[in-house]
Amino acid sequence: MFTAGLRSPILSAEFVAPVARLRGRQKGSHSSWEVDTRTMRIRLKCLAILVAACGVVALGQKPVTVHMAGDSTMAPKTERSRPETGWGEPFGEFLDPGKFAIDNRAVNGRSAKSFIAEGRWQALLDATKPGDWVFVQFGHNDEKETSADPNAPLADFRRNLQRFVTDVRAKGATPVLLTPVMRRRYDANGDFFDTHGEYPGVVRQVAKELDADLIDLHAMTGDLLRQRGPEASRSLFLMLKPGEHPNYPDGVEDNTHFSPKGARAVAQLAAGPFLEIVAKRTGGTR
Numbered sequence: 291m292f293t294a295g296l297r298s299p300i301l302s303a304e305f306v307a308p309v310a311r312l313r314g315r316q317k318g319s320h321s322s323w324e325v326d327t328r329t330m331r332i333r334l335k336c337l338a339i340l341v342a343a344c345g346v347v348a349l350g351q352k353p354v355t356v357h358m359a360g361d362s363t364m365a366p367k368t369e370r371s372r373p374e375t376g377w378g379e380p381f382g383e384f385l386d387p388g389k390f391a392i393d394n395r396a397v398n399g400r401s402a403k404s405f406i407a408e409g410r411w412q413a414l415l416d417a418t419k420p421g422d423w424v425f426v427q428f429g430h431n432d433e434k435e436t437s438a439d440p441n442a443p444l445a446d447f448r449r450n451l452q453r454f455v456t457d458v459r460a461k462g463a464t465p466v467l468l469t470p471v472m473r474r475r476y477d478a479n480g481d482f483f484d485t486h487g488e489y490p491g492v493v494r495q496v497a498k499e500l501d502a503d504l505i506d507l508h509a510m511t512g513d514l515l516r517q518r519g520p521e522a523s524r525s526l527f528l529m530l531k532p533g534e535h536p537n538y539p540d541g542v543e544d545n546t547h548f549s550p551k552g553a554r555a556v557a558q559l560a561a562g563p564f565l566e567i568v569a570k571r572t573g574g575t576r
Contacts (some may be wrong), residue, residue, distance in 0.1 A: 321537030327338070353391045356564075357463075358416050359405060360396035360427035361453070362547060363471050363556075370537055375527045375553035376542070377471070377560065378425075381533035384561035393417060402428040402450035423568075426467035427456045427507070429489035444488060455472040464571060466564065468507035468571075471492045471556060475526050476520045484512065503567045510559045526552030 358364055364378040382392040395414050397405070405411050405428070418424060434448045451467065458465035469490040475483050484490075490508040497504035515523050528544035548556065 297402045327558050352475060353387070353389050354418075354421045354423065355391045355393050356385075356423045356425060357418055358394045358396050358425045359414055360428075360468070361400050361430045361470075362396070363397035363430060364395050364425075364427050365398050366486065371512070372537060373535065373550055375550045377553045379557075379558035380550075380554045381557040381560060383554075384558055387564075388564060388565055390485065391470075396427070397470065399431060400428075401431040401434075402426075402447055402454070403432065406450060406453075411457070414526035415457055416511070418458065418461045418463050422461075424454075424465050425468055425505075426451070426465060427470060428494060429470035429486060433485075433487055437441070437501045441453075445490060448487060448492050448496060451493060452500065455500045455502045464503065466503045466505060466567065467497045468505045468560070469491050471507050472511040472515055474523055476516060479511060480520050482512065482516045484508075485511040503571075504557070505560055505563045505567075507556065507560060510555060514559070524548060 296417060327443070330551060347446055358378045358381075360378065363376060365376040366379050367374050376394070376396060377393070378394040378396055381394075382390065385392075391416075397410065400408075400410070414424070428450075429447065432443060455465045456536075470486055470493075472482075473485050475485055477483055486508065491507075494504060494506070496502070514526075518526070525551060527547055528539045528547045530542045532541040534537060534541065
């Protein structure tokens, strides 16, 4: 792509020299004029070819895709669920659309285990190309899974995260692990508390062990809810009075899923670290 800030070769000493020489000629030096103008024409043609080639490269560069695997807090919603909004829906608004495309495959109610079992993970991998990015955010529903062995769900979760990272790298893409977003929970004194147990810690551990990039939404959304407090945080979640919206005639008090405002707030929280990761991984070329 031709950039306005890029110094043009026509301004270099090499390209200006023929003009300077020409100005110093006396009238009647016809041969010198022809030599210098021919030189200029050749150099200008070379410059035109160079600029055209840069334009072709720029036009041929397609956006890389950010694929998203996750649960309902990230997932796109149907019209009958509005105004509930997954944070993955507005995420692209905080990125350059010329550089990034969004493929949000998150689904309501899914854990890492069920996302794989239903073939959704393989479908995402099949769509992944070298140079793409893959966001993985689970733990929200994984903590609800039960087993005769109380340690089994957590161990399965760890293995699935490791698989996600390995599979994405095998496709020549970059995995980004995300800790689960916080639920809106406050005690009788108005103090915020977490409900995710050990699962966010496992995400952090796997990211560290496998040297995978991490966006710690668990920590960031926790800070956001502490700052907002019990009342101001309500606007970030799906909170409607009876009759306020036709999809919820009896009203709704949902402390898990986001309002459009909340989804945008979380998307913006995720976008900042992601762009830092991109700059680190690509040297600022994306």
